[in-house]
Amino acid sequence: MFQINFKVNNTLLLGKTMMNKCFSRIRFCGGVILATMAGLGIAFPVVADGHGIALYGEPALPSDYTNLPQANPDAPTGGTFVDGQVGSFDSLNPHILQGNTPWQLRFLAYESLMGRAYDEPFTLYGLLAERVEVNDEQTQITFTLNPAAEFSDGTPVTQDDVIWSWNILGQAGANGRYRSAFSKVESVEKVGDRGIRFTIGAPDRELLMTLGFRPIMKSAQYADDESAFFRSGLNNIPITTAPYVITDFDPGRFVELSRNEDYWGADLPFRRGTNVIDTIRMEFFGDATAHFEAFKAGELSTMRETNAAKWARDYDFPAVRSGDIVLSEIPHQRPSGMTGFAMNTRRDLFDDWRVRQAMIEVFNFDYINNVINGGTQPRITSYYSNSPLGMEPGPAQGAVADLLEPFADSLLPGTIEGYNLPETDGRASNRKGLRAASRLLEDAGYTVENGVLTGPNGPVTFDILVQTGSSEVQSIADIYIESLKGLGIDARAVAIDSAQFTDRVTNYDFDMVWYQxxxxxxxxxxxxxxxxPDGVTAPVSRNVMGADDPAISEMIDAMLNADSQEGYVAAIRALDRVLTAGRYVVPIWHNPVSWIAHDKALTYPADRLPIYGDWIGFQPDVWWFEN
Known part of the structure; x- marks a missing residue:
């Protein structure tokens, strides 16, 4: 991980000034911040100063901080926030593999020992724990519980609750995000009356921090039947420590949470000015059209838009013109991530990089971007594009080249010398892309017979898995399928509900899938x-494409064990090159800003936006209703 922190002196003033300017010059400032940090000679050991912990350097906020910088400490309480989403739900437990749970519950309905500050790349501050300490060898982390911490039923949070939560989330039925680190922890033990100490087998700076960022649950709730924790369903309402509690729901239709008037942590600096809305209601819709119409009708408080053309075209309805609905654009410095059609390399067809490149060549990005977005959205050029962590253009240089050199003979073309996505002329025909794709397929041993692309296993056919309810994804898939016909490929889009989609992706039961x-x-x-590598065959990973390249593991290892900021960034840029040149995904576009339409009374601190922008911890966490 990399950490941009600023000490409380002139460095703090310089850093914050630069950070504010970054919102209008995102791409440039990321590099400036990194260069400035290196020039200042800031050291990057793991630091735990009691109140918080940062991966590199010190937490940006001092021990006597009063509130998170992105929160308004004077925000009034009250109001009902109604959000909508396409899909359904059949479970209220976001920590297990079974069932479909409203994604917000993971963040709104549960607390952890430490809370993440999204104005910093990775710093944690005390929440259920009032203090955190790391030993000099960086193999132990000790959390001291806040004596005021309690569950929504008024019972105290105990050391046993923390240890039980750790153990239950390490079992096979728990979500993989929690189980992945379980084998690395050698022991969990009580220390004194309120301490919990985790010991790991080898120094792992990031792991020590993430141990404090896991949900803590009430062990007594499952004392009679621990297996009930893993059963999907709506009969078991979780007892949690969070500012909100689940107070009402209708299966598949809505979930309602109410602010706990007796919430134990209301006066914590980490919570001051956050979670002030009285009621949060999540409404579910069968498709995107119904979702949008509900917002236009005033049934919802907010609407996130991801389509540039729709943002420009569809948000001119009466409530917007009257000012009752406000259109806000929230910039960010997050990596673009990767979104598009992921190819399953476990299938013989997509095991060949030339076939994968052909799939990328035939995808008529400029034409599709024009149809869907009016041509306004920038393309995802790598997994970490739009951020200072992204691979740089041209041949690998310096430390990045040094990291890749031992794998030079096995890396795919473009990894070291530079890889660029194909460009098209924006016409529907995309003859250039079709010719390039045809050559690649011919080199890979495929021929066209009677207009049908044929290979070692016969005619080439495959399914593209998508979720029901997204007309935009369906439109992208339809245009893509028409282009594939030009190669003699019979592809079809298979739309299934969210539960089936999750099950099939979890078990890698697909040819190509829309994924993010x-x-x-x-x-x-x-x-x-x-x-x-574990995700190549073992289910329940996010390695949905089945990437199986030793260089990937080595770059991740170099990242996790970097002893400097420069080494950390170089390892990520090298990883970015290996993944991008792996040609695992047909990428689409990303949004360097987030578009949010919302009730005029629903307000956010526009003068103190976090570097993550509209991300976890932003809406509704730091929003409020003006009286």
Whole structure:
């Protein structure tokens, strides 16, 4: 992980000034911040100063901080926030593999020992724990519980609750995001009356921090039947420590949370000015059209738009013209991540990089971008594009080249010398792309017989898996399928509901799938779950494409064990090259800003936007209703 922190002196003033300017010059400032940090000679050991912990350097906020910088400490309480989403739900437990749970519950309904500050790439501050300490060898982390911490039923949070939560999330039925680190922890033990100490087998700076960022649950709730924790369903309402509690729901239709008037942590600096809205209601819709119409009708408080053409065209309805609905654009410095059609290399067809490149060549990006977005959206050029962590153009240089050199003989073309996505002229025909794709397929042993592309296993056919409810994704897939016909490929889009989609993706039961990886400014151990070797065959990873390249693991290892900021960034840029040149995904576009339409009374601190922008911890966390 990399950490941009600023000490409380002249460095703090310089850093914050530069950070504010970055919102209008995102691409340029990322590099300036990194260069400035290196020039200042800031050291990057793991630091735990009691109140918080940062991966590199010190937490930006001092021990006597009063509130998070992106929060308004004077925000009034009250109001009902109604959000909508396409899909359904059949579970209220976001920590298990079974069932479909409203994604917001993971963040709104549960707390952890430490809370993440999204104005910093990766810093944690005390939440359920009032203090955190790391030993000199960086193999132990000790959390001291806040004596005031309690569950929504008024019972105290205990050491046993923390240890039980750790153990239950390490079991097979729990979500893989929690289980991935379980084998690395050698022991969890009580220390004194309120301490919990985790010991790991080898120094792992990022792992030590993530141990404090796991949900803590009430062990007594499952004392009679621990297996109930893993059963999907709506009968077991979780007892949590969070500012909100689930107070009402209708299966598949809505979930309602209410602000706990007796919330134990209301006066914590980490919480001051956050979670002030009284009621949060999540409404579910069968498709995107119904979702948008509900917003236009005033049934929802907010609407996130991801389509540039729709943002420019469809948000001119009466409530916008009258000023009752406000259109806000929120900039960010997050990596673009990767979104598009992921190819399953476990299938013989996509095991050949030339076939994967052909699939990229035939995707008529400029034409599709014009049809869907009016041609306004920038393309995703790599997994970490739009951020200072992204690979640089041209041949690999310096430390990046040094990291890749041992794998030079096995790396795919473009990894070291530079890889660029194909460009098209924007016409529907895309003759250039079709010719390039045909040559690649011919080199890979495929021929066209009677207008049908044929290979070692006969005529080439495959399915593109998508979720029901997204007309935009369906439109992209339809245009792409028409282009594939030009190669003699019989492809079809298969739309299934979210539960089936999750099951099939989890078990890698697809040929090509519409998928999205959101990446942060602080990549760490989760990269192994994203692209690591275990996910090639074992289910429940995010390595949906089945990437199986030793260079990936080595770059992740170099990132996790970097002893300087420069080494960390170089390893990520090298990883970015290996993934991008791996040609695993047909990428689409990204949004360097987030578009949010919202009730005029629903307000956010526009003068103190976090570097993550509209991300976890932003809406509704730091929003409020003006009285």
């Amino acid at each position: 990886w959101g990446l942060s400014l602080s990549p760490g151990n989760e990269q192994l779950a994203y692209w690591g």
